[in-house]
Amino acid sequence: MASTIETAESEDWVACMALIRDAADEAAFARLFGHFAPRVKAFLMRSGADAALAEEVAQDVMATLWRKAHLFDPTRASVATWIFTIARNRRIDALRRARRPEPEDLPWGPEPEPDQTEALALQQESAALGRALATLPDKQRVLIEKAYFGDLSHSEIAEQTGLPLGTIKSRIRLALDRLRHAMK
Amino acid sequence: MTAMTTIAHHPTDGLLMAYSAGSLPEAFSLTVATHVSMCDECRARLGAFDTLGGALLEKEAAPMAGDSLAATVARIRAGGERVREWPLPRKAGVLPAPLCDYVGGDLEAVRWRPIGMGLKQAILPTARDATARLLFIPAGAAVPGHGHRGTELTLVLQGAFLDATARFGPGDIEVSNEDVTHTPVADIGADCICLAATDAPLRFRTLLPRLAQPFLRI
Helix, strand or coil: CCCCCCCCCCCCCCHHHHHHHHCHHHHHHHHHHHHHHHHHHHHHHHCCCCCHHHHHHHHHHHHHHHCCCCHCCCCCCCCCHHHHHHHHHHEEEHHHHCCCCCCCCCCCCCCCCHHHHHHHHHHHHHHHHHHHHHHHHHHHHHHHHHHCCCCCCCHHHHHCCCCCCCCHHHHHHHHHHHHHHHHH | CCCCCCCCCCHHHHHHHHHCCCCCCCCHHHHHHHHHCCCCCHHHHHHHHHHHHHHHHHHCCCCCCHHHHHHHHHHHHHHHCCCCCCCCCCCCCCCCCCHHHHHHHHHHHHHHHEEEEEEEEEECCCCCEEEEEEEEEECEEEECCCEEECCEEEEECCCCCCCCCECCCCCCEEEEEECCCCEEEEEECCCCCEEECCHHHHHHHHCHCCCCCCHHHC
């Protein structure tokens, strides 16, 4: 399984996903693994898993990424967002032992050749949201982290609605506009 | 699936964020997932909250064990050839896919039980931290007036109901909490079928439904 990627450091995760999907490219997988597996592990540990369970589940999440690469749609999610949804679902299975029903799939799957411009715009919008998150006042950022790491109940999140989003609200709005466009 | 009519009442940002974060009770997740199946606008809103989750995921890393990449590749190889499964095209029906999973089929598979005055219900099998039920309200009939101790989500699947605040049609979701006491009435035009989820018993205003409550698990 020869790699078609240069050895130089690149952060084109969407291209890595395409290589995994189309060519079962293990080098592309290793690059994604190197970046995202430690992040999934940290996410799981912040959510209450011990290191051994987090390691186990993170490996499982990355194996799922390989198996489901054909379902990744870069016009609707960044690679980080898509991995977050897989990690969140595994966390609910493993830590809460609960079920989280999923919405019905859209009647169409990802396009074989997704629109490059749309995909790029969405990836950039997601990155901008990440940067905006880093500029939030600590108090707001901590609240959002607590919500996503499972430290707030749903009613606590409801009470906070509007508040913790603060200055990133406009960035969320832009991501939303992108997604609306992608749904059309 | 896109509803034929325009959806006017959507889940709050708090509910969508909690669903994205994975912290809703199963009965509420089912209700939100069913609404999102019917509402492209909320599918996009949910995508924006998932994007926030992705941004948080990027922020922190914890070192993996030394052999973890090799172990994961071994895990992938042990799984055999990749099978590319695609979502099944759904057949046209009243109930969106997440609800069909709980009912075991579309509307004709629902096992209704009468609860008086022509109303029927079917309790769905979810974790006990909240309950989900399908409600059948005959055209023009009313659900006994009640208040709420916790949160009640009511999603219309067919027909419509009205209460003092608004009219709710297919795809609309009403979010009620402690502040709301209402007497939902089904629109006269058609029988109304809703999905109702609540995380605390309702507070009925009259004695008869209160006496029946333990048996009906409302």
